[in-house]
Amino acid sequence: MEDINKYIGMRIEHKANVAEVGFNYGTPVALIKYDKSNFLDKRGYSIATDFYIDDNHELHYKKLQFFTSEKQAKHEYDKLVNNPKELNVKLVGIDDWNRPVYKDKKGYLYKDVHCGIGTLSLCTVYLNKFYEEPDIPIKEDIKVNIVKNFQKEREK
DSSP states (O other): OOOGGGGTTOEETTTEEEEEEEEETTEEEEEEEEOTTSTTTTOOEEEEESOEEOTTOOEEOSEEEEESOHHHHHHHHHHHHTOOSEEEEEEEEEOTTSOEEEEETTSOEEEETTTTSSSOOEEEEGGGOTTSOEEEEOOTTSEEEEOSOHHHHHHO
């Protein structure tokens, strides 16, 4: 794997700095913080996946996602680079579109975009609020366990 730590703190295209870097199953991921004075002043952070920065400090990426809050951006970044192999969730309700809503032991919400029919397909929830839209799909190789109580899972 390449040394992506060289990008930390690097100025990109005169609008942003690389705040953090990591890997998602071998793919480089960067958390980018934008200047408040640029055109993205309402969306101060982004996550670039499968990225590199060329000699002209231009960012090249496969996917770029913008965030309005630092907390949400860091949460999504941490989930990408900390690759859990299993996700334990419990059902907490059904939203207005008949999508089952689950919560993990840290309090993060997930929605089943298949509306409880067929294969479970979980996405994070925008702003981590119950009635917000599904956001980023969880990785396909993560095993999802639906539990009734997190306390009992810890005791096992």
